[in-house]
Amino acid sequence: MIDPSSPASPVRAGSCPLPQESRDCIALSHGGGGRLSRDLVEDVFLPAFGNPTLDRLGDAAVLPAPSGRLAFTTDAFVVQPLFFPGGSIGELAVHGTINDLAMCGARPRWLSAAFVLEEGLPLATLRQIVDRMAAAARDAGVPIVAGDTKVVERGRGDGCYITTAGIGEVDPQLSIGPERAQPGDAVIVSGPLGNHGMAVMSVRQGLAFESTLQSDTAPLHGLVAAMLEACREVRVLRDATRGGAAAVLNEIAQASRCSIWVDEQALPVDAHVRAACEMLGLDPLLVANEGKLVAIVPPADADQVLHAMHRHPLGGGAVRVGDVAAGRAGKVLLRTPYGTHRILPIPLGEQLPRIC
């Protein structure tokens, strides 16, 4: 059920009076760097995100010297609606950046968060987003240590956009990258595909699947740590976000100049996701995930890695779906149940805009 007064439709409903008259909505002055900006930081951001580094409110966060090499990444989040079954833009903004760090084998250490808010966004909605972000960061053990907020006029945004950046520490002994896939390697996916994208679509389209479809948004650094403990030779890790598993597999095939053969029947897709995809004419392989990864590991280690994944809460559905091969460099090929195969092309663009 979609309630028009729900946080999913925060802005369009009404108008917001002058900031002097009301503290209920975001006003342009909240982005002005003056007293209202400070109020927003002190009333909304610090109570949720607060930690000794952020609380100093310096121009930059000063952090202890990390050990070894750094991983550094950024992601912008523009998902619409802001809230969906299983998550919100807040969880995505935390998990997405943590996952980018985890995919190069880094231990995520610190996050920054920058908000572009639309004038008229109810403060209550912002608080909900910020609280979910804070909970996600706390659960993942990665503090938000720096931030910024800007406000744009009504009709120049869509409630709330969030950009996070993250710093991680890279284990010097690891060497993970899409170019490292080799013929014979095993291809593993960590669980059912397409849940995030279809959960967001279910809200947008008012599908009956809404109650059963849930985003898979989750921080994958714990799962990656378990995999790396089982096998230091993991060759490739990629989270299958925009463009879905199809984009990731194609990227690996191209970077490694190998082909990737995937058994279509082995690909895990939940029944509700498959049904929703069929109804909307979408391919679950092209739908975004926010808590699933594709791994390429040496064949001798595949069982050990799968075993480690199965013992982790986020890897219970992990399966080996295919292999890397020489020849047909750069192509991804799906083996069909009929003994034939077809090329899985790189998608032109996400089938579903603003999915993350």
Place this chain on the structure above:
Amino acid sequence: MIDPSSPASPVRAGSCPLPQESRDCIALSHGGGGRLSRDLVEDVFLPAFGNPTLDRLGDAAVLPAPSGRLAFTTDAFVVQPLFFPGGSIGELAVHGTINDLAMCGARPRWLSAAFVLEEGLPLATLRQIVDRMAAAARDAGVPIVAGDTKVVERGRGDGCYITTAGIGEVDPQLSIGPERAQPGDAVIVSGPLGNHGMAVMSVRQGLAFESTLQSDTAPLHGLVAAMLEACREVRVLRDATRGGAAAVLNEIAQASRCSIWVDEQALPVDAHVRAACEMLGLDPLLVANEGKLVAIVPPADADQVLHAMHRHPLGGGAVRVGDVAAGRAGKVLLRTPYGTHRILPIPLGEQLPRIC
């Protein structure tokens, strides 16, 4: 002169055909994580920003181990128009984050950049922004090593928003922060105030001052390095962006529980900026700067710091404008030419929305 076909009004003019039919404008698919996203990266971002780290296009950039503590910061940029006399959103996005790092005495090392583009933005406009960003990063010696791009529908953005994050290395012997100001300390500003804000306003309002007003956008890390070479005991550094010098001075007074006395006549303001401010009823002390800093230094070192600033291209106009005092904790007081004084309050919000 404002030309309606200029890059300052990139989106509203016309419509953009389907991406298959044209490569001239940003389409939703450019943000989809598929082939068009990759084309955008390869055709626009890599040629401009390219460096060995970014070129790897990993989920995260892997960087060498830094020496000592880290500084980490982020800033969102939503300036309107995108281009203005003396700069663009591209320079602001690079300089703003570099300056935040420099203000805690850090040596800026790496930047990330995330773009939220509005459907219909001409690719030529994006290229111009990206080229200016790349030039600013190159001139400052701070590479852009990670990035992301999202696209939102027409009417859900305003051409281009950019969020940058930055990592710097902090000299372990420095201790700089607004709480460190002490009674007797000298207050220095690095040059004329209000130029950035009035340059942007001149374009918005079509003022005749347009030809003479220029944004002061500049990276301040070189100036800070020169100041720190002259005096390791610099107590506070703050760039006077949103909220202008008034916001920064109030923040320092509050954090240090001192008062700050400023000689109104000593405050440097260019004649054209003063005239434009008078015409629009604005106070130059409250107008944003993008290349000016406020420094608090021990009184014995003030002359030496000023001397070092005057020898740097960005500190030629540096002047001592006042002193820190005990009593009236948290207040900023302006000494007027008439021998009286008045309180300079913290601004409620920026007088000029979307100035950075």
